Structures are given as C-alpha cells and as structure tokens.
Amino acid sequence: xxxxxxxxxxxxxxxxxxxxxxxxxxxxxxxxxxxxxxxxxxxxxxxxxxxxxxxxxxxxxxxxxxxxxxxxxxxxxxxxxxxxxxxxxxxxxxxxxxxxxxxxxxxxxxxxxxxxxxxxxxxxxxxxxxxxxxxxxxxxxxxxxxxxxxxxxxxxxxxxxxxxxxxxxxxxxxxxxxxxxxxxxxxxxxxxxxxxxxxxxxxxxxxxxxxxxxxxxxxxxxxxxxxxxxxxxxxxxxxxxxxxxxxxxxxxxxxxxxxxxxxxxxxxxxxxxxxxxxxxxxxxxxxxxxxxxxxxxxxxxxxxxxxxxxxxxxxxxxxxxxxxxxxxxxxxxxxxxxxxxxxxxxxxxxxxxxxxxxxxxxxxxxxxxxxxxxxxxxxxxxxxxxxxxxxxxxxxxxxxxxxxxxxxxxxxxxxxxxxxxxxxxxxxxxxxxxxxxxxxxxxxxxxxxxxxxxxxxxxxxxxxxxxxxxxxxxxxxxxxxxxxxxxxxxxxxxxxxxxxxxxxxxxxxxxxxxxxxxxxxxxxxxxxxxxxxxxxxxxxxxxxxxxxxxxxxxxxxxxxxxxxxxxxxxxxxxxxxxxxxxxxxxxxxxxxxxxxxxxxxxxxxxxxxxxxxxxxxxxxxxxxxxxxxxxxxxxxxxxxxxxxxxxxxxxxxxxxxxxxxxxxxxxxxxxxxxxxxxxxxxxxxxx
Numbered sequence: 001x002x003x004x005x006x007x008x009x010x011x012x013x014x015x016x017x018x019x020x021x022x023x024x025x026x027x028x029x030x031x032x033x034x035x036x037x038x039x040x041x042x043x044x045x046x047x048x049x050x051x052x053x054x055x056x057x058x059x060x061x062x063x064x065x066x067x068x069x070x071x072x073x074x075x076x077x078x079x080x081x082x083x084x085x086x087x088x089x090x091x092x093x094x095x096x097x098x099x100x101x102x103x104x105x106x107x108x109x110x111x112x113x114x115x116x117x118x119x120x121x122x123x124x125x126x127x128x129x130x131x132x133x134x135x136x137x138x139x140x141x142x143x144x145x146x147x148x149x150x151x152x153x154x155x156x157x158x159x160x161x162x163x164x165x166x167x168x169x170x171x172x173x174x175x176x177x178x179x180x181x182x183x184x185x186x187x188x189x190x191x192x193x194x195x196x197x198x199x200x201x202x203x204x205x206x207x208x209x210x211x212x213x214x215x216x217x218x219x220x221x222x223x224x225x226x227x228x229x230x231x232x233x234x235x236x237x238x239x240x241x242x243x244x245x246x247x248x249x250x251x252x253x254x255x256x257x258x259x260x261x262x263x264x265x266x267x268x269x270x271x272x273x274x275x276x277x278x279x280x281x282x283x284x285x286x287x288x289x290x291x292x293x294x295x296x297x298x299x300x301x302x303x304x305x306x307x308x309x310x311x312x313x314x315x316x317x318x319x320x321x322x323x324x325x326x327x328x329x330x331x332x333x334x335x336x337x338x339x340x341x342x343x344x345x346x347x348x349x350x351x352x353x354x355x356x357x358x359x360x361x362x363x364x365x366x367x368x369x370x371x372x373x374x375x376x377x378x379x380x381x382x383x384x385x386x387x388x389x390x391x392x393x394x395x396x397x398x399x400x401x402x403x404x405x406x407x408x409x410x411x412x413x414x415x416x417x418x419x420x421x422x423x424x425x426x427x428x429x430x431x432x433x434x435x436x437x438x439x440x441x442x443x444x445x446x447x448x449x450x451x452x453x454x455x456x457x458x459x460x461x462x463x464x465x466x467x468x469x470x471x472x473x474x475x476x477x478x479x480x481x482x483x484x485x486x487x488x489x490x491x492x493x494x495x496x497x498x499x500x501x502x503x504x505x506x507x508x509x510x511x512x513x514x515x516x517x518x519x520x521x522x523x524x525x526x527x528x529x530x531x532x533x534x535x536x537x538x539x540x541x542x543x544x545x546x547x548x549x550x551x552x553x554x555x556x557x558x559x560x561x562x563x564x565x566x567x568x569x570x571x572x573x574x575x576x577x578x579x580x581x582x583x584x585x586x587x588x589x590x591x592x593x594x595x596x597x598x599x600x601x602x603x604x605x606x607x608x609x610x611x612x613x614x615x616x617x618x619x620x621x622x623x624x625x626x627x628x629x630x631x632x633x634x635x636x637x638x639x640x641x642x643x644x645x646x647x648x649x650x651x652x653x654x655x656x657x658x659x660x661x662x663x664x665x666x667x668x669x670x671x672x673x674x675x676x677x678x679x680x681x682x683x684x685x686x687x
Contacts, residue, residue, distance in 0.1 A: 022049045022175070023115045023138055025080055029176035031158075034065035040127040045173055053084035053172040055122040057162035063171065066157040070097060071143075071176055073151050079141040079158075080177040084120050085134040087112035088162070088169035094147050095157035102155075103148040105141060109165065112137040122170075140177070184232050184239035191246040193306030198222040198245060200230070207232040207239075251276050251303040258313040262375035267291040267314060269299065276303035281311075317342070317375045324366070324381035331388045331444030336360040338368065338381065345372035389414050389439040393450040400513035401457045405429040407437070407450065414441040458483060458510040465520040469582030474498040474521060476506070483510040488518075527552050527577040529586040538595025538623070538672045543567035545575070545588065552579040557587075595672035598622035601665060604684040607651030616665070616683055617648025627669040634662065645669075651685050660685050 020027045027048055034042035037057060044052040045065065054063075081092070087109035094102040114135045122130050143149040162169040186200050200220045202209055210231045211220050222228060222245050229242040255269050269289045271278060279300045280289050291297060291314050298311035324338055338358040340347060347354050348369045360366055360383050367380035389411040399405055409416055410425045417438045418427050429435055429452050436449035460478045468474055477495040478485065486507040487496050498504060498521050505518035527549040537543055546564040547554060554561050557574040567573055567590050574587040600620035605613045616631070624645075631640035631649050639653040645667065651658055666680045 020048045022080065022082065022177070023113075025138075025140065025175070025177040027080075027175050027177055029067050029069050029071065031065040031174050032068045035063060036127075037061035037063055037162075038125060038127065040123055040125075044121075044123045045171055047173075049082065049173055049175070051118055051120055053120050053122045053170055055085060055120075055170040056125045056168040057170070058125060058168075059164040060161060062159060062161050064095070064157065064159050065174060066095075067155070067174075067176060069176075071155045072153060073143045073149055078143060078177060079146075080175045081107065081139040081141065082171075082173040082175065083112070083137045083139075084118070084122065084170045084172045085132070086165070086167050086170070087114075087137050088165045088171070090163060090169065091161040092141070092147075093159045094143070094149070094155045095159060097154035097156050101159060102143075102153070105146045107139060112139050120172075125168075136172070184230070184241045186228065186230065186241045186243040189244040189246075191248055191305070192222075194247055194250045196247075200228060200243065202230045202232055202241070207234045209233075248304045248306055250306040250308050251301045253299060253301045253308045253310040255297065255299060255310045255312040258315075260315040260317055260373060261291075261294075262317050262373070263377065265316075269297060269312065271299055271301055276301045317373050322368075322370055322377040322379050324379045327382040327384075329384050329386055329443060330360075332385055333388065334385075336383060338366060340368050340370050340379075342370055342372040345370050386442040386444050388444040389441045389446045391437060391439045391446045391448040393435065393437065393448045396451040396453075398453045398455055399429075401454055403430075403454075405452060407435060409437045409439050409448070411439050411441055414439050416440075455511050455513050457513045457515040458508050460506075460508055460515065460517060462504065462506060462517045462519040465522075467522040467524055467580070468498075468501075469580075470523055470526045472523075476504060476519065478506060478508060480508060480510055483508050485509075524580050524582055526582045526584040527579040529575060529577055529584055531586045531588040534589035534591075536591045536593055537567075539592055541592075541595070541673075543590055545573060547575055547577055549577055549579050552577050554578075595623040597624055597669070597671040597675075597677060599624055599627075599667055599669065599679050601667065601679070601681055602683065603681065604686060605651070606686045607657065608687055615648035615650055616685075618645050618667075621645065623672040624669045625672065627667060630666045630668075632664040632666070633658075634664070636664075639663075657687075658685060660687050 030048055031042075031046045034045050036042060036054065040054070042065075044054050045063075079094070081090075088107070089109055090107040092105045092107055096102065114137050116136050117133055118136045119131065119133045122132065124130065141147070143153070143155065149155070158174055160171065162171075184202055186202065190198070192198060198221075200222060202218055202220075209216050209218055211217075212227070212229045220228060220230065225245055225247045227242060227244050229240060231238060231240045253271055259267065261267060267290075269291060271287050278285050278287055279302075280286070281296070281298045289297060289299070294314050294316040296311055296313050298309055300307050300309040322340055328336060330336055336359075338360060339356070341356045345356070347356055349355075349358050350365065350367045358366060358368065363384045365380065365382050367378060369376065369378040391409050391411070393407050393409065397405065406426055406428055408426045414425075416423050416425055417440075418424075419434070419436045427435060427437070432452060432454045434449055434451050436447055438445050438447045458480050460480060462476050462478070466474065475495055475497050479494050483494075485492050485494055486509075487493075488503070488505045496504060496506070501521050501523045503518055503520050505516060507514050507516050527547075529547050531545065535543070544564055544566055548563060552563070554563055555576040556562075556565050557572070565573060565575065570590060570592045572587055572589050574585065576583060576585045598620055599618055602613075602616065602619055605616045607614050621627075627643065627645040629640075629642050629645050629649070630638055633639055639658065640649045642649070662682050662684050664680065665683055666678065668676065668678045670676050
C-alpha cells in the first residue's frame with residue numbers, strides 16, 4: 001500500500017513517527033474517530049491497541065470509522081481487526097477516498113486468532129462501563145485478496161456491520177499494519193549424543209507444512225541421525241529449510257552399586273574412561289574421588305561434547321555413633337536406659353547380657369560391644385547416685401479468711417522453684433490455691449504440693465458505738481447458725497442485754513473461724529423537769545411552768561415548743577423535753593377556785609359540855625391560811641391562843657372555866673394572795 005497525505009501534514013508526521021506492535025504486527029495507523037451504533041463514546045475503539053473495547057452489539061447494527069491517514073496497497077501492508085471476549089461475525093467494507101465502498105468481506109468466528117487474556121474495560125451497548133478478563137482476538141486482512149482493491153484505490157475509513165454471534169459481537173480496534181516478516185529456520189546442522197532428541201519448529205502464522213516423511217505438523221521430533229526438511233506454504237509464498245542431524249557414542253560411566261561402610265573406612269570412586277573431562281558433585285575435576293563420609297556422590301563425564309552422569313549412595317554404619325554420653329550422676333530411685341539399637345547387630349554387655357538395651361538402677365561401670373555389618377564399636381559409662389531432697393509441705397488444709405500459712409521446704413545446699421517462680425526456701429500463703437515447690441540438690445529434684453482452701457470468717461456487727469438515755473437498755477443480738485459466742489463477761493449466749501455504759505465485745509466462731517466486734521455504749525441523763533404537785537389557783541391568778549435544760553427541745557400538750565408555759569385556766573399540763581435524743585416528760589393538774597378571804601366568828605357560845613356550841617370557832621372560813629386566834633379578857637390579858645382556828649376555844653383558862661362575860665378575840669391570817677389581815681371582835685361566854 002502507498003500512503004498519501006491529503007492536506008494534513010502534521011497528522012501524517014505524527015502517525016509516521018508512531019510505533020507500537022500487536023502480536024508481531026507493527027501498527028502504522030488506527031481509527032481516529034468512530035461512530036457507535038447507539039451514539040456512545042468512541043474512546044473505546046480509537047487510538048493504538050489498549051485494554052478498552054465496545055461489547056454486546058445487536059445483530060445488523062453498523063459502526064463507521066476514519067483512519068488518521070489515507071492508504072493504498074503496497075507489499076507488506078494490510079488491515080488488522082481486533083476484538084475482545086470471543087471471535088465475532090462481521091460484514092466489513094472499506095471506505096475509499098471517492099466516497100464509495102470496497103467489496104464486502106465476510107468475517108466468521110473461525111477466522112480469528114486468539115492471542116492472550118486481557119483485563120478489559122468495556123463499554124456496553126447501553127454506554128455503561130464494566131470490567132472483565134477475557135481473550136484478545138486478531139484478524140489480518142489484505143486490501144486486494146479480501147476487499148478486491150487495486151493499486152490506485154485510496155482507503156480512508158471502514159464500515160462494520162455486526163452479525164449474530166454467540167455471546168454477541170464486540171470490537172476493540174481497527175489498524176493499518178505491516179505484516180511480520182516470514183522466517184523459516186530449522187537451525188544449523190548439529191551432532192547429538194546417543195539418547196538425546198531434537199524438536200524442529202517451523203511455526204509460521206497462517207502456514208501449512210510438509211516434512212520429509214510427509215507429516216504436516218508444525219513441529220517434528222528427531223530421535224536418530226538423518227537429513228530433515230520442511231516446506232511451509234503461506235498466503236504470501238512458499239518457504240523451505242533443511243537440517244542434517246548426526247549422533248555420536250556417549251561415554252560409559254559406572255560408579256558402582258550403593259554401599260555401606262564402617263566408621264573410619266573410605267571408598268575410592270573412579271571413572272573407567274581414559275579420555276574426556278570429569279566433574280564431580282563438588283565440582284572437582286579429577287578422575288577419582290575419595291569418599292570418607294556418607295552422602296550421594298555423582299560424576300559427569302564429557303567426551304565428544306556428550307555428557308553422561310552416574311551416582312552412588314554411600315552410607316556409613318551408624319555404629320560409629322555409639323555414645324552413652326558423659327559419666328552420669330543419677331538421683332535415688334532413677335534409672336538410666338542405655339540404648340544401643342543397630343539393625344542386625346550383636347550386643348555384649350559387661351554382665352554378658354545380649355539385649356540392645358540395658359537398664360541401670362544402681363551405681364557402677366557399664367559397657368557394651370556392638371557388632372553390625374562386620375563393624376564393631378564399644379562405649380563405657382560410669383554411673384553414680386545422689387539422694388533426692390526431702391520435701392513435705394504438709395496435708396491439704398483449710399484456713400480462715402485473713403490467716404496465712406508458711407510453707408517451708410528447707411534443704412541443705414538446695415535451690416527452690418515455687419509455682420509463682422519465687423526461689424526462696426519458704427513461701428507465705430494468704431489465698432486459696434495449689435502451691436508446689438521443686439527442690440533441687442546435687443541435680444536431684446523432688447516436689448510436693450498442697451491445696452490450701454480458705455473459709456470466710458463469720459460476718460456480724462454489734463452496730464456503731466452508741467449513747468443511750470438514762471434508764472434505757474440495748475439488746476445486742478447476733479444469731480448465726482452453728483456458731484459459738486463469747487462475750488466480754490465470758491457469757492456464751494447469742495445476745496447480751498446492755499444496761500450500763502461500757503465496752504462490750506463478742507468473739508463469734510463458726511467452722512473454726514472467728515470474728516470479733518465491739519461496741520462502746522455511753523449513757524446520758526434524762527432532762528430534768530421538776531413540776532410541783534398538782535395545785536389549785538385562785539381565780540385570776542396564773543402559773544408559769546418553767547423547764548430549763550440546755551440544748552433541749554420542748555413539746556407541750558398544745559404542741560407549743562417554748563421552754564416555759566403560762567397557765568391561766570384549769571387543766572392538765574404536760575411537757576416532753578428532749579436533750580441529746582433523751583426524753584423526759586411530766587404533767588401537773590392545775591385547778592382554779594374562788595379565793596375571796598371570809599372569816600365569820602360567833603358572838604356568843606356556851607361551853608357547858610352539852611355538845612352544842614361548846615367551842616368558840618369560826619363559823620365560816622374561805623381562802624385563809626396561817627391563821628392565829630387569840631382570846632383576851634377584859635383587862636387585855638391573853639388567856640388563849642391557837643393556830644388551829646378550826647379547833648376553837650373551849651372557854652377555859654389554865655384548865656378552869658372562865659367567868660361568864662364578854663371577851664375580846666383577835667384573828668391574824670394570810671390570804672391566798674399572801675396578804676396578811678387581822679380581824680377582831682367580842683364574844684360572850686354563857687354557862
């Protein structure tokens with residue numbers, strides 16, 4: 001094809017300098033614009049080869065596209081179609097510079113060549129984007145043979161009609177390419193070693209083959225000497241090539257059969273070839289190799305460019321590894337199993353026993369002689385014994401909460417390892433668990449363990465320290481099942497009645513675990529009230545009831561709260577006094593009466609012992625106290641005086657009846673209101 005540039009020098013330059021290949025084809029041009037059947041973007045089919053593609057076209061839909069330059073037929077130039085996912089069916093026409101189209105070329109699924117899997121970014125028929133990994137397929141086409149063009153036709157674009165395809169047709173790109181050069185080369189004539197083969201490959205794209213034996217595969221496997229040729233027929237011509245293959249005799253190498261040696265023995269390996277070169281497994285090049293240890297040994301001999309390898313496995317009887325170890329010190333009660341097992345071996349121990357094992361249980365010198373595969377070895381060991389430490393942590397025990405237990409594992413010249421990695425000779429236990437110790441002395445160890453459990457101490461409370469009021473009691477009551485009690489006075493009851501101040505304590509024991517609590521009890525005096533006896537007042541009088549206590553509260557019968565109360569009516573008056581939560585109460589009955597002072601004395605009486613009016617005394621008394629009665633004769637002499645006005649005067653003086661006549665009386669008294677008064681008058685004494 002001849003390339004032309006139509007008024008686009010810049011584009012021509014850019015395309016001429018572009019360089020990219022696809023499966024051996026050199027890309028010269030590509031679509032610079034394309035029309036999707038449904039109007040989707042053309043970025044997925046324009047430009048050089050990439051991982052973008054159009055997919056899932058409907059049958060009989062059409063796309064068109066334009067190349068960057070114009071093209072005509074030249075040798076080695078042709079069209080390359082690229083699709084994705086799977087081969088597709090197309091009808092393809094080329095658009096010419098005249099506006100006409102070339103003949104239609106029908107593309108079928110079987111025409112495509114699958115070249116590689118690719119992770120595609122595809123544009124669906126509905127213009128949505130997706131991703132998937134699928135094959136890349138190519139199809140080269142020729143302008144003349146596939147489209148019927150002549151050397152003067154100028155190609156500017158392409159039209160593709162998508163046909164029904166299994167899975168729906170796709171399109172990834174359209175390119176103008178240079179056809180890869182044809183090269184058929186079976187290689188230079190060669191000489192092989194006996195037993196080798198040679199694969200001749202004549203693979204050429206779109207070629208058919210004919211070998212010297214009339215086979216038609218692309219490859220031929222050579223196994224013997226001879227002349228081999230192939231003819232490859234391609235769409236552009238016929239190629240042929242020939243190769244002569246000769247065979248040469250390989251050297252003979254035999255190192256011998258696999259073998260076993262005894263300790264200290266060696267084996268000289270040698271090649272029987274007098275010529276050639278040598279390479280041993282360690283890259284040494286001598287004709288011999290001296291074996292002194294077990295392993296796999298091989299030799300490669302090269303002669304006339306032919307190499308042959310042989311190998312031999314050399315084992316050493318491991319009887320040479322018979323080793324009881326260093327002389328040993330065992331612990332009392334331990335045993336040591338001396339093991340000398342070798343296949344098909346004979347054993348001779350110091351006591352003439354013939355077993356493969358010997359169990360040592362006491363101090364002494366022990367040896368064995370072992371014979372295997374005509375190899376003999378022996379070893380000796382001295383065994384002595386040391387006593388093991390004595391460890392006794394005691395029997396499993398149960399402690400009370402808060403108690404501790406000292407575990408002692410002391411041994412002379414010993415080391416210690418407790419369960420918590422401590423290394424002291426003793427361990428203080430203060431919580432439940434399993435405790436163990438390993439005691440080691442002279443490399444001998446002994447262990448012991450003890451389970452320690454804890455019981456909770458009984459829980460009780462006598463209460464907070466408290467203060468009682470005078471006369472109150474406090475019952476300290478603690479009842480626990482299966483418990484015993486010891487109070488401060490050694491009483492053993494579950495309760496204790498407090499009636500005086502002091503410190504009271506209790507030791508309560510349950511399941512052999514004891515708890516103690518104490519309480520301080522103080523007493524304070526009750527508040528003092530001091531009401532007098534019930535009293536009577538005169539009408540119009542009042543009474544002040546006072547209850548004086550520091551830091552006290554008061555509650556009277558009428559809910560008043562003062563420290564005093566004014567009484568002015570009859571009634572029962574009550575007060576409750578509280579000091580420091582101690583309560584005292586008292587009451588008083590107050591009555592009211594008419595307190596007008598009245599003293600009515602008679603003016604005559606007849607002390608004749610007739611039982612009628614025999615005494616001179618008050619006829620009426622009211623509200624009079626502290627009364628004194630005096631009788632005076634007419635000379636003013638006091639002949640009678642009494643403080644009992646109710647007893648009166650019997651008309652005598654010094655035990656004798658007085659002379660009838662008139663006498664003078666004086667009464668001095670105090671009223672209810674504490675007023676002092678005097679009344680006087682005359683009384684006539686008649687017989």
